[in-house]
Amino acid sequence: MRFTTLLPSATLALGVLAGCARTPSTSGVASPTEPPALEAIREAEVRRDLFALASDSMRGRRAGTPDELRAAVWVAERAREAGLQPAGDDGTYFQFYPLRRITVATTSRVSVSGKPLALWKEAWVTAPINSRLDGPVVWLNTMADTVRRDLRGKIVAMSLLPPTPLPAPKMSLWSMRYALAAIGQQSAALRARGVAGIILTADAATEPSLEFVGHRYQDGQYLLPSMPVPPAPIPVLLVRQSVAAALRAPKARLQAELSLNDFQYPSINVVARVPGTDAERRQENVLFSGHHDHDGIGAPVAGDSIWNGADDNATVSVALLAIGRAWKQRPGARSALFVWHGAEERGLLGSRWFAEHPTVPKSSIVAVLNGDMMGRNAPDSAALLGSTAPHRNSQALVDMALKANQNITKFTLDNSWDDAKHPEGWYFRSDHLPYARAGIPSLFFTTLLHPDYHTPRDEASRIDVAKLTRMTRWMYATGWAVSATPQRVTQDPNFKLER
Ligand SMILES: [Zn+2]
Structure with missing residues (x-):
């Protein structure tokens, strides 16, 4: 695979990521230079949270309904339990924004x-x-x-x-x-x-x-x-x-x-933060991104009317909670910002809103690590979108993610999905996109599509939780590296998306 051949970068030459070159400690005592809280990301907790958020009682979490608001409150309560600080509006975990709805009367x-x-x-x-x-x-x-x-x-x-x-x-x-x-x-x-x-x-x-x-x-x-x-x-x-x-x-x-109805309904991003430890760099944020909404309730398919969205995107919603617990235990030099976006399924609306109205200074966001669908397909398969042209916008950031995978999680990466001719256009279908368009180094972690995508069969029981836990560790280890470098990662010159 092309991804296993790494170009040495200035960042790596500085030895900042040297710790990643070691096999993670299984004793629970991490070496000072490796991501220190890998073991705090626990499969049992990931499983518990996944089954709760993807349960039928959440009714598919559709934006523009009270079901999305309920899911957002659930996420915020778990973030509070994890000890994350509220980083939404007015000292809360929430950033409300107006969804404009136009419907047939x-x-x-x-x-x-x-x-x-x-x-x-x-x-x-x-x-x-x-x-x-x-x-x-x-x-x-x-x-x-x-x-x-x-x-x-x-x-x-x-x-x-x-x-x-x-x-x-x-x-x-x-x-x-x-x-x-x-x-x-x-x-x-x-x-x-x-x-x-x-x-x-x-x-x-x-x-x-x-x-x-x-x-x-x-x-x-x-x-x-x-x-x-x-x-x-x-x-x-x-x-x-x-x-x-x-x-x-x-x-x-x-x-x-x-005739039509034209009205507004609230949608909601959940935002939490763990401050960094470095006196200067704590002003900067590594943004971990996912979406808590899904498709709600529709006409039954084989007797099931609830689109649970377990893979899409309860997997990453609970991954962010697990990363938050790890970060709280051992904070990085830069701060970690966690954004669970709303209304992703309705057109990336929550991430568009946050990218335009961030609750931290936009210039303080050093990178966006977005995940969407991280728990299906073969145990060793994954993809990192934004890692090759024309979607790569930060070689330094890509190098950190590939290094973390090479040394810790060892997924075999499918790099065909960044091809501008790929029919799915997958890069354009998740929440990193508004940030990449805004000039922020951005990556998209995923285990890709499957036949249950956007059907009522996307249920928690079909998720490979061990794989999801490993993907969560990959996002965490990448974010840790981004947090630790003396110089922040930057956008490559001449980055231009094909559409
Ligand atoms: Zn999704």
Whole structure:
């Protein structure tokens, strides 16, 4: 593996990490130069916390619901028990921020030729909009039909067509990607013909996943107040295949009265700190990052309606607690800042907010060590995103993480995921991203995707807790090295993400 060949860096030449070159002590008495509290990260405690945070009683911790707030309070209480200092707003562990929610109002109505369609069972409004439609439906068999006819101002209906290109065969959330791409492309093409409204009947690929895809539409949009609202110029409805016959019938007529709700709901980052021991460097912070939210409750899959998000991301939430206990026992030279972000699953919103409104001076954050999904797949496999171009933004930081792995945790690293051509774009899907964009050296620790990703089967019982404990030690050992260097790690010149 490319990752096992390390370039000597100035930092390593200084011998600051010399301790990492030793096998960790198993006696519980660490040598003065190795990460001193590896043994304080205990598998039994990681397991206990994981099963609590990923339990059904947490109801999937969805942002924009009281369930996320409950999870945040649970995390803060565990941080308090660990002796971490509150580092949120006003002397608390919490940083509240406003989620802007835009949803389809429940008063919305859709009917075809006088027969009402059940919203979110037979018909889905794909973007919240205030609109009233009442008129004949023009059924189109193919996109070629759109060229031969004047469709300006018309309500058109047709079957959903596959997107171009199709999502790569084994991509995560394939049916969601397929549907979103298909609806986006087809409605854009029809809008270009000047139509007033669009009804798409599910195709064979989409019909079985309508409830899964549709949950996203029912849930509406999540934004920070500073973010632009995605445009929804005309109504676009997705309906079941069973509605197609009524739409194709002569004199078919659509009546739709659609309205939206636009409101704010609190979301929450949990923030805690352990001060460093060095009189100067304690002003600086090594930021350990994860997210406590997940996807909540949805249509049952095999009888289970709770998306527990055990791997995603209870694993790292409890890893941060364990690192906090270790740091409290043996603080580093620089301070450790722990941020459990909210609303990651709704678009990295908590980390975007914290990166813009940090509760410590932004310039004091020397590095961000983010973790997301650290407890699945083969026991020795892991990945470190941000470790190779074009995503690497600090060679010095990468060297520290690789050195810690080489000497302590010894994972075999898969470095294909930083490739700009990797179809998953995994680097762009977790909470280090807003910090990297803000110029802060950042890494993303993960054990990668698996078939239970974003399903109700992502449960605590499926987590390899021994592996999670080892990943936690890797994050900790890396953070310890970052904390200990005389000079802080810096961003490499010419760092530029491909998107
Ligand atoms: Zn996640």
